[in-house]
Structure formats: structure tokens, C-alpha cells
Amino acid sequence: MIVIDHLVKRYNDYAAVNDISLEIKAGEIFGFLGPNGAGKTSTIKMIMGLMKPTSGTITIDGHDIQKDPVSAKKVLGYVPDRPILYEKLTAWEYMKFIAGLYGLDNKELQDRGMKYLGIFELSEWINELVENFSHGMKQRLNLSAVFMRNPSVLVLDEPLIGLDPRGARLFKEMLHASRNAGMCIFMSTHILEIAEQLCDRLAIIHKGNVIADGTSDELRKQAALSGSGFEQVFLRLTGGEEVVNIVKELET
């Protein structure tokens, strides 16, 4: 569903993404991990067509995002880390707006829109302005709008920020159900426990390069840390083990 082929993004001499290639299939949750500034957001922005690659291609369900963005975006769903929505719309108007943009008919809007607003516990807030929502409520509204469309490819950038434990649990269940229904899910996160729990496959990006790719057990093997915690694996692979020494120093 998502094919990334020799993707490069350069800002002058600096390579934010340096020749990465990945393939994520339907019915798979793919976790994209990496330290700050590793190239995660640049990659996601290029997948979504928000940024132009320096070279390389990205195809979404067979459509090149650069050459045929409209067809690719029809099947894409996106949940950014910060749910910035139109503040002057009510929750229901926002759902109607999204339904209009993606060509959903009125029946789909009524049935699916109300269903997901209900699942994300926003039914009683449908006539409230988005500007009065908390960060978590905005994220739940955005998730409702995305799931209402039932996209075949879902891209998530730190989706759990701001969600309360109940919202986070709901979201995880939704991801599992969608994956089982054949959705292709690409997710970036810093919460390693969630990544390990949710994702079928993971990739770690560091300084623009994919340095490890596989299941969580395969990554442990690559780090030569079988049986260790995933945090340890991540730090070993990204060269962040000095953090452990700093922590020790702070404890003394």
C-alpha cells in the first residue's frame, strides 16, 4: 500500500532523509521510530504530499503522491501530532466539512459520522465550537473524522499526545480493528511501549537513515540485546546509551 523508494530530502547540504526505502502492506501496523530530528516528520510530510522530496518516489495504493496527488490523497488518512482544526466550526460542522472534501454522501456522513463521534465520546459535544475543545477532544474529533472516511492508508504522527488513558485505549482498539479490516497503518511515536505493543513491524530512523527494520524481536537481535527492554534496544541502536550514564550520575 505504501512504497517508499530511495527517498531523499536535503536542506542545502543537510540530508534530513538520506535514501530510505520501505514497503508497508495492507493489514499491517508499521511503527516509525527515531530520536528528535532523525527525519521522521520529514518522511511523514513527504508521504502526505506536504513536502516535496529531493529525489525518490512514494506511491500510495499505486498512485505516485507527487504525480497524482489527488488520487493518492483520496485513500490517505492523516492524524498529525497537533490537532489544529478550524476553530470556528462546531464538531458536527467539521465532520460535514470533511465529508464534503472527501466526497462522502449524506447517508455515510450521518451513519459513520455519528458512529465515530459516539465511539470517541463526542456525541454530546457536536454543536460545540472546536475552539472550546481541549487538546484531547480535538484529537478525538480528528480521529472521528478520519475513521468516518475509512481510508485504506492511515498515517499517524505521534497520535497519542493529549489523549487521556480512556481515549488512548479506545484509539488502540480502533487501530487493531482497522488493521484486521485491511487498513495499512504507518505510525510515528516516541512511546516505545506502545510501538512494541501495537506495531507488527518497526523501523528506526537515525540521522536520516533507516538503521534497523523488522519485528521487535528482530530489532533486539540487531542490537544484540535479546531479552532486554525495548528502551535499551532503541538507545543502543540510536547511540543514546550515554543517557544511561547521565541518569546514573544524576542518581549519585
Next chain:
Amino acid sequence: MNELISIFSPQWWTFKNRLFRSSWTAYIKTAIILLLGAGFWASALHYLTILLTKLQGMESNVGNIIALKGLSLLMMLVFFLLIFSSLLASINNFYLSHDLPVILSSPVSWGSVYLSKWLETAVKSSWMIVLAVMPVFIAFGLFYKSSAVYYFLLLPVLLAFVLVPAGIGVFISIFLMAVVPAKRAKNIFIILGLVTLILLFLLFRFLRPERLANPEWFANMTIFLSEMKMSVSIFLPSMWATEILTPFLNTGGGSPIFFALLLMFTLGVLIIFGSWLFNAFYYKGLVKAQQAHSSKPFIMEEQFLGKLFSRIISFFLRGSRKALIVKDFISFFRNIGQWSQMLLLFAIIIIYLFSIKALPVEWGTFLSIRLRYIISFLNIGLVGFVITAVASRLVLPSIDNEGPAFWIIRVSPVSMKKFLWSKFLIAFFPLLALAQILIIISNIFLGVKIWFMFLGIITCFLLVASITGLAIGIGAYSASFSEARTGKEQSGFKGTVYMLLAFAVIAVTIALEFTPVSGMFLKEISNAALTLKSWIIISLFLLAVIVLNFFVIWMAMRTGRKKLLALQ
């Protein structure tokens, strides 16, 4: 003092970084703005000197009286403008500013908060107006060959003068925010808009500018002089500022020290009473401003206007274009800040039509038919200017108004072309309606022939389309979707470039239509048939007008679309 320095330090560092760490494009933009400003100053000085020289040529002391009266009227206008401007600025600075959470959660004294916000309001609301009126005072100084004292006093007097309306604005805003119920706090802009509407209308009726179009008004010199010598109002600080400066213009007389003391005393009273009011009511108003968002929004389907709009839109449009237009419509009407602008727009229309109506209607008695057509013809351009001014406030920022939520459009399967044309459509029809109302009613008042009426209608259609296209195109080209910019007024550069380009299009359109209009006019007064050659020339010029305006729309929309597509 240290607290004040700390509060203002972010502004100072921002200014310093802008000065030394900006991109070359930003330096070029600043240089262009400075050049335009210098051009404005130079031309204002030049034309004012010519005007003053002409006035000097009038019999007895009439010229001097008119000149000084004009200066008083200008200062009075500035005074009222500054009150409104500082009212808006003070509500923003005292209650809605982004730095409030940081400042108010720090152990800074309330006295420092008051003074810092007070100064910020005064500077933000008045710097541009002070710069604009400076050449007027300099022209007076140069013309009357004033001494150095005049120039030495000019800046301090103007500064003291602008601080008074700023103080009044702060005073009123603190009071309003304290007495307006929390649910209505957001509607404060509507109240302000209404107040301005009434003030503008009263001021306009007080000045009665149409009198100047009637030569008979000048007939009785005794009445004229007695009216002119009457003080505009001795109770207005604008008069005090004029009274301080005019004795140094070599006109003699007056008591500048008295008026200077009066101005300083008023300023002191305003600051002290403002501080008292701030201590008593600010916290109450601030809490209200925070709670103001709890009011229930209007739901489009429940309102007559919303229902009507929804039906009209559903009849013509479907899918994403309908979704985009409905979203903009709802957002516009829920943004209370836009309402005060709508009220100002209403005031402009009334004043505009009133001015046309108030022109002497019995043209034949003292003006030729030719002049009637010249005025009607120039009226098309004037309508274009009004539409440009309105579009610069409402249409030019429409792309910026998407704010950081613009990612929703960018990740959707809606092309940038469709997005921009949706913006165009929602702006074009209301502006077209406004332009046609102005041109049709004013032409009825002027009593022009039907062919001229049609020419006005068609030209306005084309001009509104190109002016709207320019606003959308330039808005998209220079769009900034950062949170800091959302809802802010147009930055100087973008607005200036837009105004200049729009004025150029209007001027070229009017110039191109001059030949056809004079041809048709000559045919009308001589009753002679036009030759084939004349018809061809007329048609070619009219075709050029159509081509020009369509080219402007195409070019502007294309440039804007390319820029949005290249966003990273």
C-alpha cells in the same frame, strides 16, 4: 522600571533580530516600504505647499483662515480615529494578547502591567497616524517660514496629543469589559463598530463637505468668514495641540503655554484615573474575556440567513467546493472581529452615496453636461477604489485566515486550483453586489444615459473580478499559516503591494475606456453617426479592457496557486 524593561524585552529582541538577522527578501521589502513612505511624504509636502500657496492668493486673510481651519479639522479627524484605533488596540493588548499568560503568571506588579499595556496601546494605535500627519505640519512650517522652535516642539506636542486618545481608548475599554455581561463580551466589537458608525456619520454631517461643491456657498463672504473663524471645539485636545503649534507658525497671538498645560494635565488625569479603573476592574474584565467563549454558537440550519445561503449554495454547488464555501461562510460570521469591519463598510456605502446625492443636482445651471459625464466616468474608478479597500480588509487575508489548520486542505484530495477558486467565488459575489449597488444608485443620482449605465455595470463587473483575483492571488503568494499570524491585520507590505497593483489595474482600465467614452459622448452631443473606423477603435479599446482584466485574474490566481503548491 526593571519590570517594564523585562516586559518589553521580547519586543526589543524581536526588533533587534529583525534588524540584524532578517533575510535579504525582508530587507528589500523594508526598503520598498521606506521608499514608498518617502514618496508619500515628498508628494504630500509638494501638493500641500501648492495648496497653501493658492490659498494665500485669496482676498483679505481668507486663505490663512481656511488653512488653519483645515489643520484643526484634520486634527479633529485624527483625534476620533485614534480613539477608535486605541479602543481596538487596548482590548487586544489588555485582554486578548498572547503574552498575557506569561506576564500575569509572573510576580510582576499590576502597576507595571498597566503601564506596559498602556504604552503598547498608545504606540500600536498611533505610530502610523503620526507619520501620516507629520508632512502636513512640516508643510505648514515650511510655508509660513516658521522658526526652529516650531519644529522642536512639533514631535513632543504630537506625541502628547496622541497619548490623550490612547488614554481615552484604554479608559473606555476597561470600563466596557467590566460592564458588558460575560456572554456578550465577545460582541464588544459590534458595539464598538456601531459607536464608530455613529461617530463617523456625525462627523461627516458636521463637516458637510458637499458645501464646498456649491460655489453659491462662497457668495456671502461675511457668513463664510464668521463660520470659518468659529473654533472647531475648544473642548477637544486636537484643538489644544493646534493652538500650541500655530503661534509658532509666524501667525502670532494665542496662548500656547496654557494649552500645553491643559494637554499635559488631561494626559496626567487620564493615566491616573485609568490606573485606578485598571486596579478596580481589570481582573473582572480579564476573567470575562477568558470565559467569553462559553456562549452557544449560531447553527446555520437554525438561522434564516444561514438557511437561505445553504439553499442557494446547494443549488449551484456540490461536494468539496460547497464544503469549502460553507466553511468560510460560517467562519466569517462567527468571527466577531469581522463584524466591526462590516459596519464600517456599511458606513462607507452610506457616506459614498450621500456624497453623490448631495452634489448639486441642477447641473445645467452652472456645470456643463461634459462635467457630469466626467464625474460619472471617474465614479467607476472611485467604486473600484472602494472595492479595493474593502477587499484589502476582507479578501486579502482570507488565505492567511486558514491558519495552521490549512494542513486539512493540503492533505485532502482537493486541488489548490479548486481551493483558490472557491475563495474567489465566496468573495466575488458579495463584492460584485456592493459595486453594482454603488454604481447603479450613483448613476441614477447623476442622471446619466442608459449606455453609460451599462458601461459602468460591465466595467465594475470586470474590475471586481480582477480586484478579487488580485486579492486572492497576492494573499496566496504571501500567505503565512503560522498561529501567530492568524486573525491579525494585514501586514504593511502585502497590503501596500495589493493596493498599488489594484490601483494600477483600475487606472489602466479607466484610461483604456476614455477613448470609447469620449467617442460615444461626442456622438451623443452632436447627434452624428459614428464611422466604421470609430466603431472599430471603440471596440478594440473595450476588448483591451476585457483582455487586461482577465489577464490579471489568470496571472494572479496562477501565481498564488504555484506558491501554495510549492509550500514545504
